[in-house]
Amino acid sequence: xxxxxxxxxxNLALNHEMRTDNSVVILGEDVGVNGGVFRATQxxxxxxxxxxxxxxxxAETLIGGLSVGMAAHGLKPVAEIQFLGFIFAAYExxxxxxxxxxxxxxxxxxxxxxxxxxxxGGIHAPEHHSESTEALxxxxxGIKVVIPSSPQRAYSLLLAAIRDPDPVVFLEPxxxxxxxxxxxEDDGSDLPIGSCFTLREGQDxxxxxxxxxxxxxxxxxxxxxxxxxxxxxxxxATVKPLDMNTILASVRKTGRCVIVHEATRSFGVGAEISAxxxxxxxxxxxxxxxxxxxxxxxxxxxxxxxxxMPNEEEILAALQAIVHxxx
Amino acid sequence: MEAVCHFDIKFNRFxxxxxxxxxxxxxxxxxxxxxxxxxxxxxxxxxDQKAIALQRTGQLxxxxxxxxxxxxxxxxxxxxxxxxVFVPYYRDHATLLKRGYRMEDILLYWGGDxxxxxxxxxxxxxxxxxxxxxxxxAVGVAAxxxxxxxxxxxxxTIGDGGTSKGDFxxxxxxAGAWQLPxxxxxxxxxWAISVPRNxxxxxxxxxxxxxxxxxxxxxxxxxxxxAVYDATKEALKRAYHHKGAxxxxxxxxxxxxxxxxxxxxxxxxxxxxxSAWEREPVKRxxxxxxxxxxxxxxxxxxxxxxxQQAVEVAVKRYLSSEPEPAEAMFDHLYAxxxxxxxxxxxxxxxxxxxxxxxxxxxxxxx
Ligand SMILES: Cc1ncc(C[n+]2csc(CCOP(=O)(O)OP(=O)(O)O)c2C)c(N)n1
Ligand SMILES: [Mg+2]
Numbered sequence: 001x002x003x004x005x006x007x008x009x010x011n012l013a014l015n016h017e018m019r020t021d022n023s024v025v026i027l028g029e030d031v032g033v034n035g036g037v038f039r040a041t042q043x044x045x046x047x048x049x050x051x052x053x054x055x056x057x058x059a060e061t062l063i064g065g066l067s068v069g070m071a072a073h074g075l076k077p078v079a080e081i082q083f084l085g086f087i088f089a090a091y092e093x094x095x096x097x098x099x100x101x102x103x104x105x106x107x108x109x110x111x112x113x114x115x116x117x118x119x120x121g122g123i124h125a126p127e128h129h130s131e132s133t134e135a136l137x138x139x140x141x142g143i144k145v146v147i148p149s150s151p152q153r154a155y156s157l158l159l160a161a162i163r164d165p166d167p168v169v170f171l172e173p174x175x176x177x178x179x180x181x182x183x184x185e186d187d188g189s190d191l192p193i194g195s196c197f198t199l200r201e202g203q204d205x206x207x208x209x210x211x212x213x214x215x216x217x218x219x220x221x222x223x224x225x226x227x228x229x230x231x232x233x234x235x236x237a238t239v240k241p242l243d244m245n246t247i248l249a250s251v252r253k254t255g256r257c258v259i260v261h262e263a264t265r266s267f268g269v270g271a272e273i274s275a276x277x278x279x280x281x282x283x284x285x286x287x288x289x290x291x292x293x294x295x296x297x298x299x300x301x302x303x304x305x306x307x308x309m310p311n312e313e314e315i316l317a318a319l320q321a322i323v324h325x326x327x
Numbered sequence: 328m329e330a331v332c333h334f335d336i337k338f339n340r341f342x343x344x345x346x347x348x349x350x351x352x353x354x355x356x357x358x359x360x361x362x363x364x365x366x367x368x369x370x371x372x373x374x375d376q377k378a379i380a381l382q383r384t385g386q387l388x389x390x391x392x393x394x395x396x397x398x399x400x401x402x403x404x405x406x407x408x409x410x411x412v413f414v415p416y417y418r419d420h421a422t423l424l425k426r427g428y429r430m431e432d433i434l435l436y437w438g439g440d441x442x443x444x445x446x447x448x449x450x451x452x453x454x455x456x457x458x459x460x461x462x463x464x465a466v467g468v469a470a471x472x473x474x475x476x477x478x479x480x481x482x483x484t485i486g487d488g489g490t491s492k493g494d495f496x497x498x499x500x501x502a503g504a505w506q507l508p509x510x511x512x513x514x515x516x517x518w519a520i521s522v523p524r525n526x527x528x529x530x531x532x533x534x535x536x537x538x539x540x541x542x543x544x545x546x547x548x549x550x551x552x553x554a555v556y557d558a559t560k561e562a563l564k565r566a567y568h569h570k571g572a573x574x575x576x577x578x579x580x581x582x583x584x585x586x587x588x589x590x591x592x593x594x595x596x597x598x599x600x601x602s603a604w605e606r607e608p609v610k611r612x613x614x615x616x617x618x619x620x621x622x623x624x625x626x627x628x629x630x631x632x633x634x635q636q637a638v639e640v641a642v643k644r645y646l647s648s649e650p651e652p653a654e655a656m657f658d659h660l661y662a663x664x665x666x667x668x669x670x671x672x673x674x675x676x677x678x679x680x681x682x683x684x685x686x687x688x689x690x691x692x693x
Binding site for chain 1 (some may be wrong): 387388417436437438439440441454456457458459488489491492493494517520521522527528553586590593594626650651652655656657668671674675678679681682684685687688689690
């Protein structure tokens with residue numbers, strides 16, 4: 001069993017699935033000889049050849065279109081968009097085709113494809129490289145959106161994404177690409193898409209988050225524990241379809257919920273979670289739901305990006321406020 | 328069957344890699360003008376090397392070097408009229424320096440500070456990172472010029488890889504359909520990060536992509552300042568005289584890594600790079616000027632010293648700049664802050680204080 005980082009776990013999963021399933025192919029910019037700008041596809045060209053690991057011309061609309069065509073015709077494309085900020089040209093293919101080919105043909109054609117993209121702030125990247133736009137994807141009917149936050153979940157959820165019969169966008173929090181190492185067994189076992197993961201149990205507050213914010217959330221939860229407040233931390237992991245059962249069960253137990261996400265606040269995934277809590281568990285709430293998120297602003301360039309991203313102090317403050325709320 | 332259309336793509340060069348004249352120089356190419364162009368190219372290179380050094384020591388963010396492409400950048404910067412509109416991509420530091428940017432402005436931008444884009448000609452567009460998207464703006468600007476009866480032009484730059492995107496092809500197409508006063512400069516440096524030029528397209532030249540829109544085009548030696556300047560000046564003149572758009576493919580080479588975040592040894596052979604060094608633009612113009620007796624070692628040393636001093640001054644200014652207050656992210660979002668945003672602004676102010684209390688904040692460059 002190897003100790004791997006999150007990005008190495010991605011590579012491990014790609015390698016595993018290409019080994020065991022001949023229909024899996026990789027395409028994208030710089031995924032071949034270069035192994036991806038973050039090395040997620042490192043070594044795959046050497047192992048599987050240029051027919052299965054394709055450097056495309058520089059064109060995201062094309063990457064989207066190629067993937068749809070390949071997926072409809074016997075391949076399982078795993079496309080890389082170099083940074084999530086460059087996916088927008090592929091939206092037309094995602095929204096008007098990938099997401100609805102099954103529906104439009106009443107099941108005759110389908111799109112078992114994956115689009116992987118690193119996202120999020122915190123690595124001092126240039127403009128457009130740091131945004132978290134998962135809500136813009138989650139709003140598309142027919143697409144699944146998965147965000148791992150640990151090497152094990154990256155490995156097993158990516159396998160699940162590739163095996164999924166429908167299009168999955170797999171967003172990789174690049175701030176924690178190399179933050180921790182974890183033992184990951186390369187045994188091909190997947191984890192379910194559409195399930196939250198409860199990372200820490202607690203009776204007092206439910207803390208719901210995903211992506212790189214999971215690490216900040218865990219730190220804040222541990223601090224609260226030292227102060228005698230037990231926080232239940234839920235990694236949403238699949239933003240769409242949302243596993244509200246796990247979240248609602250936790251909220252019914254604690255009566256308090258803080259949602260943390262790096263993305264801009266309004267119309268975000270946090271808003272959806274909060275709305276469903278209001279619809280289904282309002283009477284169980286002791287205090288109003290709180291959101292700790294990026295602002296409704298353009299994400300600042302890196303000098304000031306720290307002010308935009310939720311951090312431990314801010315989460316801690318929200319947790320402290322909510323435990324005193326409604327008392 | 329008979330051929331209904333014929334196309335050919337011409338290649339132009341005046342000065343060869345050894346600095347010899349291979350075609351009679353145009354009249355504009357006076358010694359004094361070429362000396363000043365050479366000085367600009369050297370200053371660009373000195374600045375560029377310093378920017379890389381700053382990144383290596385943690386004082387600058389990811390930076391795309393312009394090493395080997397100085398002739399293109401300086402030539403278009405000098406060819407453009409003050410009133411023209413420059414629509415750059417992200418590797419155009421040399422041109423921006425000719426469009427009113429100070430070196431510290433460029434450092435600010437790549438140092439993660441929005442204020443870098445305050446600089447330059449007020450009508451120009453800022454750096455553009457999402458590949459090829461700038462092409463639409465350039466034809467939009469050109470259409471505005473045409474509709475409003477101005478005789479100026481827009482000029483847009485793009486890499487070889489960028490010409491694979493619809494944005495470029497669509498812009499060239501409309502430029503032909505509407506006879507727009509726009510010049511497309513392709514910086515064909517042979518690589519798009521790790522993807523070589525021949526994997527981008529089966530086409531023999533990138534200039535021929537202009538044919539799809541009915542736009543005249545040519546290829547020039549992008550390491551020959553005279554060839555780039557001459558073609559750009561001609562293309563701008565056509566634009567000013569309502570003769571429509573031009574695409575110029577400048578054949579050059581990226582002597583550096585793609586950016587400071589890249590390691591080109593992973594994907595290209597060192598022999599390719601060393602042979603490209605034999606064709607590079609700065610040395611070429613220098614050789615030419617030496618041969619003309621217009622330049623000498625003494626002048627060279629003085630120029631290097633002057634360039635280094637200018638760079639040092641700019642770096643000092645850059646490094647001592649305080650980050651903008653975090654609240655600035657709210658200031659320029661809309662002309663007026665919409666209701667409901669004040670609450671978030673207050674939240675941010677609290678956050679700033681809370682972070683300051685634990686010693687966190689925006690990043691300084693030191
Ligand atoms: C739409 C988009 N996709 C991907 C990227 C990431 N990226 C940055 S530069 C680059 C290669 C560009 O190559 P080229 O157009 O030849 O220009 P060069 O950098 O060589 O000057 C890529 C893929 C981007 N910035 N924008
Ligand atoms: Mg290039």
